[in-house]
Amino acid sequence: MAKVLVPLANGxxxxxxxxxxxxxxxxxxxxxxxxxxxxxxxxxxxxxKVIAHTVLDExxxxxxxxxxxPGGLPGAEYLAxxxxxxxxxxxxxxxxxxxxxxxxxPWALKEAGVLDGKKHTNxxxxxxxxxxxxxxxxxxxxxxxxxxxxxxxGTAICFALEIVxxxxxxEIYNQLKExxxxxxx
Numbered sequence: 001m002a003k004v005l006v007p008l009a010n011g012x013x014x015x016x017x018x019x020x021x022x023x024x025x026x027x028x029x030x031x032x033x034x035x036x037x038x039x040x041x042x043x044x045x046x047x048x049k050v051i052a053h054t055v056l057d058e059x060x061x062x063x064x065x066x067x068x069x070p071g072g073l074p075g076a077e078y079l080a081x082x083x084x085x086x087x088x089x090x091x092x093x094x095x096x097x098x099x100x101x102x103x104x105x106p107w108a109l110k111e112a113g114v115l116d117g118k119k120h121t122n123x124x125x126x127x128x129x130x131x132x133x134x135x136x137x138x139x140x141x142x143x144x145x146x147x148x149x150x151x152x153x154g155t156a157i158c159f160a161l162e163i164v165x166x167x168x169x170x171e172i173y174n175q176l177k178e179x180x181x182x183x184x185x
Contacts, residue, residue: 002029002167005067005088007056009036009079013072014043015153016102017050020068023160027168027176034059036078036085044072056084061091068163071103071123071152080108080129089114093146098166100148102159106130109147119144123152140185158185 004024008017024031035041035052042049067088069079079085089099089112101109106122107129109115119134121142127135136142140155141162148166150159161182165173177185 002065003032003063004029004163004167005032005034005059005064007034007036007067007069007079007085007088008041008050008052009075009082010042011044011072011075011078012041012070013075013103013153014046014048016070016072016156016159017043019156020070020102020160020163023157023176023180024068024163024167026179027164027172029164029167032059032064036082044075056082056088059088061088064088064092064097065167066098066100066163067092068099068148069101069105069108071101071105073104076104076107079105080111082108086112096146098146098148098163100150100159100163102150102156103152104129106149109149114147118147120147120149121151122149157182161185 021031033052034054034056039052093099093114103123104126110130121136122130140158141150
């Protein structure tokens with residue numbers, strides 16, 4: 001079974017985080033939700049507090065198949081500035097394992113050095129943090145090698161479904177897409 005880490009920092013984007021966690025879980029992927037510093041993490045828009053499975057320092061990085069970062073502010077900034085998050089991204093990418101980020105979170109991929117020379121997308125205007133080189137503005141999801149990026153809350157389900165396709169294959173992707181009524185992806 002594939003195992004994906006979803007790190008959350010205070011100020012995470014609720015739609016993105018919950019879409020990723022839910023869609024991947026429905027596909028039979030083991031999702032490990034880890035708080036950056038503590039298990040209780042607060043969203044950016046609703047004040048919703050989530051209790052993560054664990055904290056980032058307790059995650060066994062060697063057991064992971066992928067890391068996926070939700071956006072939101074200031075959550076994405078905290079992820080981008082975290083040495084632990086950057087080291088996890090780099091460790092997985094160095095093994096050619098997929099790394100993903102949505103909205104403002106591709107900033108962390110840039111900070112980890114894995115976005116260089118890659119096509120990517122992000123929330124409009126965040127190319128000042130991710131780089132204009134390789135930036136694609138008009139696609140919901142951009143995949144370049146082992147890097148998967150997406151634009152924002154409205155593309156979160158499509159982003160999560162593309163990750164399902166990468167990790168679980170076309171058949172599960174199609175079943176889940178149909179079941180979610182996600183024909184917009």
